[in-house]
Structures are given as C-alpha cells and as structure tokens.
Amino acid sequence: MKIAILGAAGFIGRAAAVELSRRPEVGELILVDYVIRDAKRLAKALSPKCRFAMADVGKTRELERLLAGIDAVAAAAGSCGEHETPLLLACASMGVAAASIGDGTLSDADRDAISGSFRAAGVPAVAGCGMMPGWTDLLAAHFLGPDRAAPPPERERYLFFSPDRFGGYEFMRSLARRTGGPSGVPRGAPAGRYFTWTGGASIGVPEGRAGARLSRISGAAGKLGPVGIEFAGALLLWLRGSLAGPRGAPAAVAGVAAGDPFARVEDPHGNLGAALFAEAAVRLAARPKKGIGLLPLPELIGREEAEAIAARSGARIVTG
Numbered sequence: 001m002k003i004a005i006l007g008a009a010g011f012i013g014r015a016a017a018v019e020l021s022r023r024p025e026v027g028e029l030i031l032v033d034y035v036i037r038d039a040k041r042l043a044k045a046l047s048p049k050c051r052f053a054m055a056d057v058g059k060t061r062e063l064e065r066l067l068a069g070i071d072a073v074a075a076a077a078g079s080c081g082e083h084e085t086p087l088l089l090a091c092a093s094m095g096v097a098a099a100s101i102g103d104g105t106l107s108d109a110d111r112d113a114i115s116g117s118f119r120a121a122g123v124p125a126v127a128g129c130g131m132m133p134g135w136t137d138l139l140a141a142h143f144l145g146p147d148r149a150a151p152p153p154e155r156e157r158y159l160f161f162s163p164d165r166f167g168g169y170e171f172m173r174s175l176a177r178r179t180g181g182p183s184g185v186p187r188g189a190p191a192g193r194y195f196t197w198t199g200g201a202s203i204g205v206p207e208g209r210a211g212a213r214l215s216r217i218s219g220a221a222g223k224l225g226p227v228g229i230e231f232a233g234a235l236l237l238w239l240r241g242s243l244a245g246p247r248g249a250p251a252a253v254a255g256v257a258a259g260d261p262f263a264r265v266e267d268p269h270g271n272l273g274a275a276l277f278a279e280a281a282v283r284l285a286a287r288p289k290k291g292i293g294l295l296p297l298p299e300l301i302g303r304e305e306a307e308a309i310a311a312r313s314g315a316r317i318v319t320g
Contacts, residue, residue, distance in 0.1 A: 001285040004030040004070050006057055006087070007077030009038035011168025012101050012130065015274030016074055016281075021046040023282060032066060033077075057083045060090045067094040072285035074277060076101040085110045088125060092117035097284035101277055102128035103174060104199050115294035124287070126297050129280045130273040132159040132201060134297065135254040135265050138276075138306045141298035143263040143319050144256060156257045158186040158194065160204035163236065164244040165251040166270040172236040176217055179203060188262030188320055189255050192245075206245035263319045265310055275313045276301070 003020060007013040008031035020026050029050045033039040036054035043050035055062040057077040067073065073091050075098055077083060084100055091098035092114065106114070106127060118125045128134050136157045144155075161167060167175075180196030185204070193211030194204040205211050213236070251270030256263055265272065283300055291299065301309070310317055 001026055001071045001282070002028040002030070002069060003072050003074060003281055003285055004032055004066060005074045005076065005281075006032045006055070006063075007075070008052075009033040009035055009042060010076055010170065012274050012277060013074075013076040014042060015271050016076060016278045017042060017046060017050070019271075019275055019278040020074070020281065021050055023278075025282065025286070030066070030070070057087055060086060063087065063090045064094055067091065067096045070094075070096050072096065072281045073098040074281040075099065076277065084127065085114065088114045088127065089117055091125065092121045092123070095121045095123055097123045097287070098125045099129050099277060099280040099284055100125070100127040101130045101273070102133060103130070104128060104133045104201070111294060119293035122292055124284055124291050124300075125294050126280050126284065126300055127294060128297060129277040131252055131254040131267070132157055134273060134276055136201075136256045137297045138301060139254070139263040139265060139317075140256045140258075141296075142303035142306060143317060144258055144261050156186045156202070157200075158189050158202040158204055158255050159197075160190050160192055160194075160253040160255075162245040162249055162251050162270075163205060163210050169234070169237050172234070175203070175214065175236060179214060179217065182215070186255060186262075187257040187260070188264050188318070190249070190253055206249060208245075210245065261320070263317065266316045266318065268314055272310065272313045272315045275309050276306075279305070279309055 003026055005013050005017055008017050017031055020029050027049060031039045031043045031050055031052045032055050034056055039052040043052040053066055055066055073096055075087050084102060084106060088098055088100060140155055178198050183194045183196045183202050185194055186202055189204060192204045192206045194202045197203045205214055250266045250268045252267040254265050280300060
C-alpha cells in the first residue's frame with residue numbers, strides 16, 4: 001500500500017512515520033511537510049521505501065497533486081481547527097481514504113459535509129485518531145464497563161501529559177488558545193493540576209512548574225490575542241525541558257469516566273497517539289470493512305486491536 005503523511009516532520013507525524021516505515025504492508029511512504037529539509041532528512045533516516053515532498057496544507061491544489069495513486073492519507077499537519085475540514089474535503093474529492101489526528105474541533109455541520117463527501121466518493125475516513133479524541137473514544141466504547149452506554153455529555157474525558165516529553169508546537173499553541181480555568185481531578189486520573197478544555201474535557205499536568213505556568217497562561221488566555229497565543233505556545237515549547245514531572249511519570253495518560261466506572265491508558269513514552277494514528281491509516285488503506293463516509297473510530301478499531309496497539313507501544317490500559 002501507498003500512504004502519505006501530511007505534517008511528517010511534526011511531533012505526531014514523525015512518530016507515525018517511524019511506525020509506518022516498519023510496517024511490511026506499507027510499500028511506499030511519502031513524507032510531506034512544508035519544511036522540505038526536515039522531510040528529506042527524516043525520509044533518508046528511516047527507510048528506502050520513504051519519499052519526501054513539500055506542500056502547504058492550506059492550499060488545496062498543492063494537496064491534490066500529491067494524492068494521485070495514494071491509498072490513504074494520514075493528516076497530522078498544522079492546526080486542526082484551521083486545516084482539518086478543507087484537508088479532508090480535498091482527500092474526498094480525489095477519492096482517497098484519510099485519517100486525521102484531529103482535536104475535537106469539527107462542528108456538526110463540518111462532520112456532515114465531510115462524511116457526505118467521502119460517501120459520495122465511496123471511500124472511508126476517520127477523524128480524531130490521537131489521544132483525546134482517539135484513545136478516549138476507544139476507552140469509552142470498549143473499556144468503560146457496564147455503564148459505558150452513558151451518553152457522551154455524562155462522560156468525563158481528560159488528557160494528562162508531561163510537557164517535557166509530550167506534544168509539539170501545534171499542541172502548545174492549543175494549550176495557550178484553549179485552556180480554561182482550574183478543574184477538579186477526574187476520576188481515575190493521575191494526581192496533578194487540571195484545567196477545563198474544549199467540549200467539557202480536562203487537560204492536566206504534574207504539580208510544580210508545569211502547573212504554575214499553565215495556570216498563568218490559562219488565566220491570561222482571553223487577553224493574549226493572536227500574537228500573544230503564538231508567543232505563549234512558542235514559550236511553552238522553549239521551556240519544556242524545565243517542566244519535567246516526577247520520576248517515573250508517564251509521558252501521557254488519556255482517560256474517560258462515567259460516574260464511578262473509569263478507564264485510562266498510560267503511555268510511558270509519548271508514542272501511543274501516533275501508533276493509533278498509523279494503525280488507522282493502514283486499516284483505511286487496506287479497506288478491511290465496507291464502510292464509507294466518516295466512520296466512528298471504535299468501528300474501525302475494536303477492543304482487541306486497541307489492546308494490541310497499546311501492548312506494542314509499552315502502554316497499559318487500566319479500568320476500575
């Protein structure tokens with residue numbers, strides 16, 4: 001199969017490229033990034049099956065010239081809120097299956113338009129293939145327990161992370177842009193400092209410097225403006241080395257709770273979101289099911305598949 005990764009030089013894209021370059025079923029892997037030098041360096045370091053290309057994900061025509069003959073696109077480029085919808089629509093227009101890392105910002109209207117375009121093209125797509133959404137969706141669907149049928153508004157989702165080992169520039173930008181006020185520690189979540197997040201979710205970091213700095217940024221979020229948000233994201237990325245959590249803390253933990261039952265996945269190395277993202281792209285390229293349109297991630301990845309992905313990444317799924 002032939003797969004293209006958009007944003008291949010970023011935090012998630014790079015880890016997904018490593019994963020996909022090792023998969024025997026992937027015959028050709030095209031690493032696409034706006035910074036062609038980084039894409040070229042990564043392609044040469046990984047495998048002879050890798051090629052590289054440059055594209056601006058904000059320009060649909062540039063994307064379309066890269067999609068001819070592609071079996072699936074793994075989209076991890078730029079800010080999802082800015083580019084996800086036009087990027088997925090471009091894939092649908094070319095009849096190419098697509099997996100997007102997503103960040104939960106697609107509106108209902110956008111989801112309907114994207115799904116309709118992929119149905120018309122006769123190919124599948126999935127959005128939200130990272131940690132939250134992504135692993136939180138799989139946990140809610142397959143691991144939450146007897147009360148997992150609780151409607152989404154009653155589920156509490158969270159992402160806990162160690163800033164020194166998880167996330168790239170786009171993620172740090174989203175922290176500055178979308179982090180709200182303090183919130184309580186979700187059930188089953190690691191101890192730390194938590195803040196409100198988009199869609200009723202929570203974002204958490206270890207106590208100490210990371211918690212204090214994120215608290216200051218969240219308190220100023222409404223006053224920063226576009227330039228201030230860019231500066232705050234860059235500052236968090238620059239200072240990440242000084243924001244280490246306690247010894248032995250995982251790089252990230254994604255979790256969901258519905259009342260007392262909870263489920264979480266502990267990612268010690270920070271690669272679990274990329275592993276899920278890569279697996280989704282492979283499954284879409286292989287067309288294991290007849291579904292078309294924008295599919296729910298748990299329909300593409302079942303419980304056993306999720307457990308296998310976690311095991312390969314050294315992660316641990318915990319329920320209670």
